[in-house]
Amino acid sequence: MPDRPRSSLDPVRSLLSRNRLRVAFVVVLVLSAAVVATASSDEISTASRAAVPDAPPTENHTVVTESGRAGTITAYAPDGEVLYYNNTRTKYFDADPVAGDPLTVEYTATDTIHTEGPTCSEPPCARNVIEQVDLETGEVEVLYERYDYKETAGEWHDADRINETHVVVADIVADQVFVVNTETEVVEWLWDAQSEFPVEEGGPYPEDWAHINDVEYIEEGEMSGTIMASLRNQDQVVFLDREEGLLEDWTLGSEDDYDTQYEQHNPDYIPESRGGPAVVVADSENGRVQEFQREDGEWTRSWEWSDDRMQWPRDADRLPNGNTLITDTHGNRVIEVNESGAIVWQVESTLPYEAERLETGAESEGGRSAQALDLESRTAAESDDGDDGGSLGVDPVGFLENLIETLLPHRIYNALFFVAPVWMGATEFVAVGVALLTGLVWVGLECRWRLRDAGVGFRLPVYRRGGD
Numbered sequence: 001m002p003d004r005p006r007s008s009l010d011p012v013r014s015l016l017s018r019n020r021l022r023v024a025f026v027v028v029l030v031l032s033a034a035v036v037a038t039a040s041s042d043e044i045s046t047a048s049r050a051a052v053p054d055a056p057p058t059e060n061h062t063v064v065t066e067s068g069r070a071g072t073i074t075a076y077a078p079d080g081e082v083l084y085y086n087n088t089r090t091k092y093f094d095a096d097p098v099a100g101d102p103l104t105v106e107y108t109a110t111d112t113i114h115t116e117g118p119t120c121s122e123p124p125c126a127r128n129v130i131e132q133v134d135l136e137t138g139e140v141e142v143l144y145e146r147y148d149y150k151e152t153a154g155e156w157h158d159a160d161r162i163n164e165t166h167v168v169v170a171d172i173v174a175d176q177v178f179v180v181n182t183e184t185e186v187v188e189w190l191w192d193a194q195s196e197f198p199v200e201e202g203g204p205y206p207e208d209w210a211h212i213n214d215v216e217y218i219e220e221g222e223m224s225g226t227i228m229a230s231l232r233n234q235d236q237v238v239f240l241d242r243e244e245g246l247l248e249d250w251t252l253g254s255e256d257d258y259d260t261q262y263e264q265h266n267p268d269y270i271p272e273s274r275g276g277p278a279v280v281v282a283d284s285e286n287g288r289v290q291e292f293q294r295e296d297g298e299w300t301r302s303w304e305w306s307d308d309r310m311q312w313p314r315d316a317d318r319l320p321n322g323n324t325l326i327t328d329t330h331g332n333r334v335i336e337v338n339e340s341g342a343i344v345w346q347v348e349s350t351l352p353y354e355a356e357r358l359e360t361g362a363e364s365e366g367g368r369s370a371q372a373l374d375l376e377s378r379t380a381a382e383s384d385d386g387d388d389g390g391s392l393g394v395d396p397v398g399f400l401e402n403l404i405e406t407l408l409p410h411r412i413y414n415a416l417f418f419v420a421p422v423w424m425g426a427t428e429f430v431a432v433g434v435a436l437l438t439g440l441v442w443v444g445l446e447c448r449w450r451l452r453d454a455g456v457g458f459r460l461p462v463y464r465r466g467g468d
C-alpha cells in the first residue's frame, strides 16, 4: 500500500483522538444543557395570580396587560402587592383608567373560539370585547363586543374613549378605525386604510395587512378632535380628521423607513400645552422607545431610550413626574425610567403588552414632552454595562448573541422570542444553537469514522491522479 502523503494536520489529528473529541462534545452539551436548565428554573410566570411577582412600591396603582402565551390583566397596589388579577380572556391589550375613577379600567380583550358552533363555523375565530373592570369590587362589564371570523390579526388592540357614549376602535380585522356609540351600537364614523394606502404595501393582504394597533382621540390643542392611529405594518402614525380624512402632512414615518420607526406600537400624543406637539412611541422592531417633536411642519426625533436588555418594547407613557413607563415585551419587564434615563422601578412580566399608572390618566396624559423636560437620551450601546467577559476582554456568548441578532431579520428574531418559552433569552438561544451544532458535528464525525473503519474513504471531486 502506498504511503499516505503527510498532511500538516496529522499531528493535530493524532492529538485529538476520537475519544478526546467525544469528551469535548459531551462537555459542550452538558454546559449548554446547564445554561438552559438554569434559565428554565428561573422562569417568570404570570399564569396564575399566585405566580405573579409583586412589584416594588410606587405612588400609584399600575396595570399591566399581556397577550401571547398567557392573557392576563394585573393591577398592582401602590405597595406593590397584586390588587387584581384576571386571565379569563385569551388576550388582553390596551387598558386605560376611566376619567375621574382611576380604579375602574377600560380595556380591549379577545377570546379565541376554538370549537365549531353558531359563533364560529370555521375555527379558530375571535370574540373582541371592550370591557370595564372595577378593581375594588372585581366586577367586570362588557361595554361592546363583536365576533370576528379569524384569529390571526383578528383582534382589537386598542379603543379610546371620546365621551360617555362614544369610543374609537382600532380594528385590525378590517384594517379600519371606527367610532361607535356603545349604547346604541351604531357605528357613526369609519375610516378604511385602503382609502389611502396601497394594498401592495404593508403586511400580507388579507391576513394581516395594516395591523392598526393603536388609536387616540386628541382632546386639546391644534389637533383637537382628530384621531391618531398607528398602522404598524406601514411603519406610520397617521392623523385622521373626521371630515377630511387623512391629514397627510402630519404623518410620522413612512413605509419601510426603518431609521424613523419600525413596526411601532402605542404612540401617545403630547399637545402644545405640555411642550408638544410631540409623539412618544415604542419603536418595537428597533428595540427602543422614542419621541418626535413637531417643528416647522416636520417630525424631529427629540428623545430615545434603550438598554442592553430591551427587546420589542410595545408601550411608553410619559408620566406627570417626567419619568417614562415602558413596557418591554421580550425584555419581560415593565420599567420606569427617570429624566436622566436611570431605571427607578421595575416589575417582571412574561410578555407584557402595555402598562398604565392609573392615577396619572390614560397613556401620556399629564406628561410633558422630552423637549420641555430636556430629557437625556440613552442608547443600548451607551447603557453597555462594561461586562466584557472578564480580564481577557473576550465574551464569546455576547459575541454569538450579537451575531445571531445581526444575521436574523428583526421580525424573525422577535417572532422566535414570541413563540419560545419565556425563559429563552438570547443566551439560551445561543446555548441551544451551540448544542445543536455540536450534535450535528458529532453525528457527522461518527458517521465518517464508521465509514472509514469499514474502508470507505472520501476525496474531493477534484483531485491529483495517483494521489490518495
Ligand SMILES: O=[N+]([O-])c1ccc(OS(=O)(=O)O)cc1
Pocket: 067, 068, 091, 153, 155, 157, 211, 213, 232, 314
Ligand atoms: O396575542 N396575539 O394574538 C398577538 C400578540 C401580538 C401581536 O402583535 S402586535 O404587534 O400587534 O403586538 C399580534 C397578535
